[in-house]
Each structure stands twice: as structure tokens, then as C-alpha cells.
Amino acid sequence: MSGTSRRTLRCGELRAQHVGQRVRLGGWVHRRRDLGGIVFIDLRDRAGLVQVAVGPGAPDEVRRVAAGLASETVIDVEGDVTARPANMKNPELATGDVEVQATRLTMLGTAVTPPIPVARGKGEELPAEELRLKYRHLDLRRPEMQGNLMLRHRLLQRARKTLADLEFLEIETPILTKPTPEGARDYLVPSRVHPGEFYALPQSPQIYKQLLMVAGFDRYFQIARCFRDEDLRNDRQPEFTQVDLEASFVGVEDVIGYVEQVLVALWDEAGHAVARPFPRLTWRDATERYGTDKPDVRFDFPIADWTAQVKPLGVPFFQPALKDGARVRGLAVKGGGALSRKDVDQLAEAAKQLGAAGLAWVKRQGEQVSGSVGKHFTPEVLGALGVGDGDAALMTVGPDRVTSPVLDRVRQEIIHRLAPAPQTAHAFCWVVDFPLFEPDAETGRPVFAHHPFTAPHPDDVARLDSDPFACRALHYDAVYNGNELGSGSIRITDAAVQRRVFAHLGMTPAEAEARFGFLLSALQAGAPPHGGFAIGFDRVVMALAGAESMRDVIAFPKTTAARALFEGAPAPANPADLAALHIEVKR
């Protein structure tokens, strides 16, 4: 299959079975070892490395070319595949049992000395990320990056096949869409033919896929590129890929079932067996036990409410907050005695940065109790909290909105520092029963926690106006080892309910009509019950590739300042082009 008119097969595909054959190879000079009388060339392509030998018996022309080959030159080699003598095999190389004795050798593409190395020694540091992005064509040649992108390809194919087998139809939706006032900032595209008007790049195909359900396509999916003009993170790029799906005549169970099948297939593609169904926990339990809506449930190490046990101890650090009705919450750390004073100080510093008053700690060594609030605790009290010999307790006090993120962070840091054995390698879970509203950061007024098309929980619809914060949404998140892999919901299909929701967002009926009239009129045209999900595909690849950064699973990613260093985007526009778009730039 890999053969062409200019090669027999790929370099990395050679095996003992090819011994005796004459082959023609094309590839990049990975490394060259010139021993004088004999030259070895490691020739590389996407399949791997093979050693080409140019010995004293090779034609003079071949020896002359081999002696002058620079790294990363593209060459065309013809030669005989020979078995290596036993003591000259290289077990670290898939092709290490054989080598190619070159009989013909030509340079196809000369290469200047690469500014960053492609071939890297064991333990050698990677070049600065800035340089890796600037010389992306070289960075992408590295076997690690080739492996990441080849895995990404296989996962994409597997997602497609899995959904197609489940009778989902792959349908494309527009990239030039309508700006939306809510949610993330839009990337805007000016219209040439309509002065002063703009398209937006989609933040997700949300409304389109709902329209496809109204149109009767029943099950839709798309490998969708999405765009959000927000500040970036290690796992957030301004353009990213979702495995987006939507289905009709479904409930929460159906959608969760489809998504589990896709995720299990993707993990299988990467060689990991994962059991279904995934465990579920409610949003309330997740935030109570883990302090976050994306808990890492690989570790059975929950946050506990210790208010009842700690309040009677009269610890000065806790008293003022306890008077205001706050709770003391903490973590019983098995083996926490191993945490150094420096560890604890750093944890406390991190806690303060997240708004905690501080982080109180106690260590128990037999009958000895020490720590910042140690003198208030006895072994008996600690035992009741689950803190045994050699363990530690870390705790803080305050409103849940502060203690939850603080203890989430502390819990993650402790897992990182003490590196306990996980109970499972691949811990999926569903977080369900999210609240429909959350308080606005400034006004405290209820605002939608998700997008405004999410259906309220049927048991809570009656409380929509009277007690909005108590209303749950038919919204669910897929979480893997503490990472949110995606979210979805059952949608509102009643136009009247959808109008009420828009009114909740502070939109007048006229505004709702102007912004979402096309959705409202669709819902009145006979809308089936429907719901869906979007899997953050880049995060899936990150997890399965073991990549530290999303940039390592995207061929041409942006920097944290949303720049493309390779091609140099964004860039100032030509004044004539701006004029044609009716745009004047103020600086």
C-alpha cells in the first residue's frame, strides 16, 4: 500500500521478511554516523527509522554523496535489504533486525542546517515552545508529534464510524454565521456587500443542529470546528474541534448512551478497555465531595464537612466565620505525614490566592498531634475525622463558593505531590442535575448557567420564577480523570417556554424575535423532542496521547496570545481591502 512510482515502501515498514529484496526508499536524513570507511544513515519517514549502510563495497558515487549528506536532506535510496549480524541488531528500533545496503543514492531536497533539532538525544530538552511554533514544519517531523497527529487521525475516523454505525448523519453547517450577543466573544467577519454588517464564526453549531432536528434528520453529527475569542489556556485554543451530535425522540439516557459508545470506542482505538455505564454523580454531590463540577474520581479522597466535630474545639482561626454560619470543610490525607512544612506552606499560599483566609493543618504521628491548629485536636477527634497514624488533615472555613475551589485545588496538589496509586487508570463519570441558573458575578441576579436552549428539569419547571436557583437543568457533562470532555443537554422544544427563558435573560419579546426568531419559528413548525452533546475532541486526543498541552495535538496551534507564529497571523490588512470592507482602523 505504501509503495508509489518512486518508492517500494516506507522506511519504518522494513522487517526481516524483506531480507533479500531490492527496495527503493525516500525519506529524511535523521542522523548520519560517518566512520570513515563506512557511513550509516538513519533514514526517517512517518513510519519510522531504518538504517542505510554505505560501505566500502558501495559505488563511488554513492559513497561520495553519503559522505556529504546534511541532516534533514531528503534522499532517494535504492539498495538491498540485508539481515544484520546478531551482535549488530538494534532492539530499540522496529527495523533494527535489518539494514539497507545502498546501491544508488541521490539527493532530492537539500536542507539548510535546521534552526531547531529534529533528531533529539535521550533526555535532551525540547526547544522553546516559541521556536517549535515558529519552525512548525520541523517540529512536526519529530516522531512524537507525528505519533500524536496519526493518533488524532485514527480517533477521528473511529468517531465517524461509530456514529455512522449508530445511524447518525454527518451534515455540515455554516462557518459564516450570525453574531450572538451571549456567551463567548465572537470572531467577526466583515461583509463586503453589506456595509457595516458582519458574520460571526460559530462558537458551536448549536442552533443549526436544532434546526436539523426540526427538519427531521433525526440523528446528526459533525466534526465541527468552533471559534471563541476568549483568553487561552493550556487546554484552550481559539479554534478547536468538537464531535458534535444531536438526536430526536430522545431523553437524557439515550444521549448519554450514544456518547458513552463513542468515548468507549475512542479509548478502545487507543488500546484502553473502559467499562460502561459510566458512574454518575449529581452536580451537588460533585461540588460537595470534590469541590468542582469536573472531579477526578480516580482517587477516593473526598472533601468532608467537619463543622460538627470542629466547632466545639473553639479553634480561634475558625470562630469568626463559624459565627456567620460558614462550614469547616477539609481533607483527610492518608500518608499526609509525608507532606513537608514547605509543601504545606505552598498549599496554604495557593489556598490564599483563591480567596481562602488560610489553610489550617494537623499531622498525627501516633499519639503526637502537631500542626498550625494541632494543639486544639486530640487523636480521638482526628480518628473520628478519618485521620489515622501518619496521616494529616487540611481544612479551611468560609462560604462554599470559596472553600470548594480551594479544596479542589488542594486536593489536586496533594494527589500531585503524594502520587497515590489511582483506583483506576481511566475514570469516566457523568455529572448531572446541573443548576439551570447561577448568580451573576456582579449583580447576583440569576443568569443561565448554560446556553438558553437547555430544558429545565420537568420537576422544577414550576419553580422557574419563584426559586430559580433551585431549578435543575437537563444538562450533563462527561468528565474524565478530572477533565471536562464535553457537555450536552435536552433542549427546549416548546416555543412558549423558550420565550419565557429569553425573557428571564432580560430580552424583550422584540429582541428575542430579532436574535432568535428563526429558532422560535422553527420550534412552532413541529419540533420533535431532541437533545445532544459536544465532545471536546482536542481534549480527548490530549488525554489519549498523554500530551501536556493542546498545542501538541494540533498541527498548527496558536500561542496564548492567539498568534500563529508560523505564518504570522493575525497581520495588518491591506488598506484597499479594508476600504472594500467599509472598515476604518482606529489605533
Place this chain on the structure above:
RNA sequence: GGGGCUGUAGCUCAGCUGGUUAGAGUGCCGGUCUGUCACACCGGAGGUCGCGGGUUCGAGCCCCGUCAGCCCCGCCA
């Protein structure tokens, strides 16, 4: 928008309390070498210490500003 870390040879880094001519490994160039696989050995070239300003007799090192990359908070319906 805010905070932190980093920026010294092509690359990865060291550079003490501010003090003479800024170092190492690797890559590159030249040489020796017939079994290496990060080949080995000998020799050599290579520096706007990110950029701008300031303090000082003197700045890679201290101060201010700025740019870039990375990490985090805000943000991401």
C-alpha cells in the same frame, strides 16, 4: 484586564555579592577512523546577554518601561 515564571552562542543551559577577555554540552565547519546506532577522537568558528531607558567609576547581574513565550486568576452562554 490582573498575577507569576522565563528570555545569555543555531539549540539546551551555567554565569557567585555589580568588577579584567561571558562559559559548558550539543549542533555547525575542518580533520582521523570499516560496524556504528546520541559513533569515537583531534582542531576551529560562532555572542546586539530580547529591546529601550536609568542607577553606578563599572551592569548579563540592580531599577523603570516595553516586547515575546509559557503558567494561573478573571473570562470561556
